[in-house]
Amino acid sequence: EAGVVQSPRYKIIEKKQPVAFWCNPISGHNTLYWYRQNLGQGPELLIRYENEEAVDDSQLPKDRFSAERLKGVDSTLKIQPAELGDSAVYLCASSLLRGGTEQYFGPGTRLTVT
């Protein structure tokens, strides 16, 4: 069974530029999560989807971050414009049941903003 797929794995951009990350969850997983992990810290949730619906986006900086999961499968997280403080690893995770099982994580996208 394929795991959570993320692309790109690495991205370097200049500040004020836009950037997008893509995630394809494990087949059949209806819940999808985007986390941000700053260097030396644990991941923090940005947004959680149940199918197409964003059910928890309280930690998403909505002035510059946006996300979508149009068909309830893969998802895109966008930053526009990027700031130096956005440098981090962006992790996508998925789970089968609503809070019932562990979350399976992808390899992450390491973003560097210069």
Add this chain to the structure above:
Amino acid sequence: AQKITQTQPGMFVQEKEAVTLDCTYDTSDPSYGLFWYKQPSSGEMIFLIYQGSYDQQNATEGRYSLNFQKARKSANLVISASQLGDSAMYFCAMREGRSSNTGKLIFGQGTTLQVKP
């Protein structure tokens, strides 16, 4: 507020020895789940073990066991017979509610484990 605390930034262990990674948590919800994840240098978070707040026995998964002390609000991870491949960052995490509507995991700061040959 929910909180996970891992007080050991770094740990060393000799190969084949056992090691305990500490984790304490704080929550007012009587129903919660505790998780341990391993993050090697490749970056992927690998699920290791889960303990539910109402589980009567400590969870075990192969060489991993969770020393769950509910009254002390601690959920320490024990790795037996350490292997070189165990060198990684380890995160303790909590999810409130057995089937929580949020499903959000709250992570600790992590502990870096290095296994010496």
